[in-house]
Amino acid sequence: xxxxxxxxxxxxxxxxxxxxxxxxxxxxxxxxxxxxxxxxxxxxxxxxxxxxxxxxxxxxxxxxxxxxxxxxxxxxxxxxxxxxxxxxxxxxxxxxxxxxxxxxxxxxxxxxxxxxxxxxxxxxxxxxxxxxxxxxxxxxxxxxxxxxxxxxxxxxxxxxxxxxxxxxxxxxxxxxxxxxxxxxxxxxxxxxxxxxxxxxxxxxxxxxxxxxxxxxxxxxxxxxxxxxxxxxxxxxxxxxxxxxxxxxxxxxxxxxxxxxxxxxxxxxxxxxxxxxxxxxxxxxxxxxxxxxxxxxxxxxxxxxxxxxxxxxxxxxxxxxxxxxxxxxxxxxxxxxxxxxxxxxxxxxxxxxxxxxxxxxxxxxxxxxxxxxxxxxxxxxxxxxxxxxxxxxxxxxxxxxxxxxxx
Numbered sequence: 001x002x003x004x005x006x007x008x009x010x011x012x013x014x015x016x017x018x019x020x021x022x023x024x025x026x027x028x029x030x031x032x033x034x035x036x037x038x039x040x041x042x043x044x045x046x047x048x049x050x051x052x053x054x055x056x057x058x059x060x061x062x063x064x065x066x067x068x069x070x071x072x073x074x075x076x077x078x079x080x081x082x083x084x085x086x087x088x089x090x091x092x093x094x095x096x097x098x099x100x101x102x103x104x105x106x107x108x109x110x111x112x113x114x115x116x117x118x119x120x121x122x123x124x125x126x127x128x129x130x131x132x133x134x135x136x137x138x139x140x141x142x143x144x145x146x147x148x149x150x151x152x153x154x155x156x157x158x159x160x161x162x163x164x165x166x167x168x169x170x171x172x173x174x175x176x177x178x179x180x181x182x183x184x185x186x187x188x189x190x191x192x193x194x195x196x197x198x199x200x201x202x203x204x205x206x207x208x209x210x211x212x213x214x215x216x217x218x219x220x221x222x223x224x225x226x227x228x229x230x231x232x233x234x235x236x237x238x239x240x241x242x243x244x245x246x247x248x249x250x251x252x253x254x255x256x257x258x259x260x261x262x263x264x265x266x267x268x269x270x271x272x273x274x275x276x277x278x279x280x281x282x283x284x285x286x287x288x289x290x291x292x293x294x295x296x297x298x299x300x301x302x303x304x305x306x307x308x309x310x311x312x313x314x315x316x317x318x319x320x321x322x323x324x325x326x327x328x329x330x331x332x333x334x335x336x337x338x339x340x341x342x343x344x345x346x347x348x349x350x351x352x353x354x355x356x357x358x359x360x361x362x363x364x365x366x367x368x369x370x371x372x373x374x375x376x377x378x379x380x381x382x383x384x385x386x387x388x389x390x391x392x393x394x395x396x397x398x399x400x401x402x403x404x405x406x
Contacts, residue, residue, distance in 0.1 A: 002126050010211035019213060020272075021145040029393060030321075030345060044142040045371075047280035049149045049217070050132040076158070117152065117190040118394035121198050125150075125205035132214060135386050141399045145283050147218035147275065150202045152195060155204035157219040158258065159230045160195045161188045167387040180233050183246025185253045189261075203268060216269050220277045221262060223291040223325075224255040224311045225299070228296070237298060239291050240307055247307065255311045259318055262289060266319075269400055281395040282324060282348050282371060289316050289323030290348075295388060297329035305337045317345035324371070327353040335363035346371060352394070354378040358386045371395055 005025050028035040029043050037043075045069070082314055101283050117124040128148045138144035154173035160166045162185065165176040178185075190196050199219055206216050228236040228251055239247040276290035284290070292311055298345055316323040322343035328351045338344055338360075347360055350373035357378055360370050371393040374380050381401055383392060391400040 002129050002211070002254075003133075006130050007209065007211060009042070009133040010129060010209075011089055012213065012214045019145065020091075020369070021268075022125045022145075023272075023285055024196075026143065026283075026393070029391070030285055032366070032391075041141065041399040041401055042384060042392065042394050044141050044394040044396050045147040045281055045283060045400065046140070046395065047143075047215075048135075048138065049129050049147045049280050049368065050135065050214075056206060098249050102393075102405060115148070117202065117205065118198065121150075121202035122205040122208075123201050127209060129206075129209055130213065138166065142397065143283070145275070145279065146213065146214050147215045147217050147279055147283075148206060149279070150199050150326055151217070151219050151277060152198060153219070154223060155220045155226070156220050156230060158227045158254070160189070161193055161257065162227075162231060163188070163398070164231060166304045170236070175230055175234075177233050181246070182228075182232055182236055182243065183240060183249050185250040186259060187253055196261075200264075211291065212270075212273070215273050215275045215278060215279060217275045217279045218261075218265050218269075220292065221258050222313075223293060223295075223308075224251045225295050225308050226259065226292050227254045227258075229295045229298075240303060255315060258291075259315055262315070262318060276324075278326070281373070282326065284323055284324055287321040288320055289319035289343065291315055291323070291325055293325040293327050293331065294329065296325075296327070296334055297331050299334075301333040301337060304334050309337045309341060313343050316341070318343075321344070323346060323349055329353060329354070332359050332363075336361065338365055338368070345370065346393075348395075351375065356394075357383065361391060362388055366391070369393060 010208070023031070025035055025037050025043060027033075027046075028038055048121045077347050081296075097169050116127070125148065132146055132148070132229060137146075143271075151157075154164045155229065156164065156173045156175040159175040160176070164178055167174055167176075203216065206214075222230075228247070231250075236250070239250075272286045274286070276288075281289060294314075296308065299308065312325065316325075322345040324346040325338070325344060326348045330352060339346065345367065346369045347364070349357065349360065350369040354372050354375045357370060366368070369391050370387075372378065372383055373395045374383060380394065380396065384400065384402065396399070
């Protein structure tokens with residue numbers, strides 16, 4: 001249970017009101033409605049994802065040698081600490097690691113240590129909310145949503161549900177390809193899925209806390225094409241040419257799973273608090289979905305339209321406000337398809353994709369918005385020039401004033 005102090009802070013009516021003012025401004029950008037704030041400033045988002053110290057989103061701060069030293073010290077302290085106190089220190093040691101890993105003990109055996117979210121998601125959620133309540137609310141001139149993100153296994157969460165070997169190495173999550181051929185993928189048994197159980201337990205703990213101000217960000221549910229490539233590598237792409245029936249089968253199974261998980265979150269988390277992955281820079285008006293379009297850069301416009309576009313649009317269509325596709329490479333060959341997607345309301349572009357902001361704004365519908373991360377090739381000044389301050393959400397630090405409004 002969270003403290004009464006945290007519950008009071010995170011249910012503060014004024015905090016909720018300020019959050020919803022920003023959501024209203026954002027909705028006005030999407031719907032091209034006049035808004036005094038948006039007339040003056042380029043709407044900007046830059047939120048904060050709260051995790052406990054040493055939480056699973058932290059970067060690695062301990063080398064294996066460091067962890068062995070900490071573990072050895074912990075083993076040595078057992079006789080004088082007593083079991084209960086020693087277990088508390090063991091939990092803290094687990095929490096300091098960036099992900100599941102094997103650690104050598106003094107006697108040469110190996111143990112697996114994991115951060116708290118992978119072992120006690122309820123306690124992890126409570127600590128996230130306590131840290132958030134203790135933190136100072138940001139009053140910068142940008143939308144700064146306070147988020148709790150249950151981002152287990154990074155971009156390989158769905159791979160894990162399909163039985164892929166997902167592991168942490170070199171500071172990030174990785175996955176091995178499945179050994180089965182394309183075309184034999186089966187819908188996983190979610191009732192027996194350990195990773196999915198952890199996510200549900202964290203979500204239930206969020207609901208049990210009874211807090212109305214924070215946003216809940218779901219794991220990376222990705223997209224059918226991204227997951228096909230995660231599971232099979234180039235064999236998945238080749239199947240779209242050489243064995244189309246097999247490729248379509250697996251893409252449908254993947255999309256069915258992703259849609260089922262989105263549906264669970266919509267049914268359990270209040271709409272006003274539910275967001276998708278990476279919502280510190282991609283939060284949308286409540287009731288919007290999101291998918292990851294990273295690997296669409298590998299496809300021609302024709303292949304995307306034939307194989308992937310119907311699946312992506314159906315997924316976004318499950319949400320009352322449609323939703324967003326994230327892009328990070330060269331995807332302009334898909335602009336005609338994006339324009340034709342009834343439920344696509346936003347693109348989020350960063351890195352190489354940001355360079356093409358002007359092409360997206362010219363090629364998309366007037367009711368489609370682009371979230372853009374500035375970069376040397378597309379600085380804030382150029383974003384303002386290219387967009388005229390319309391149909392753009394800036395991901396950054398402070399909202400710049402539009403020309404002629406100072």
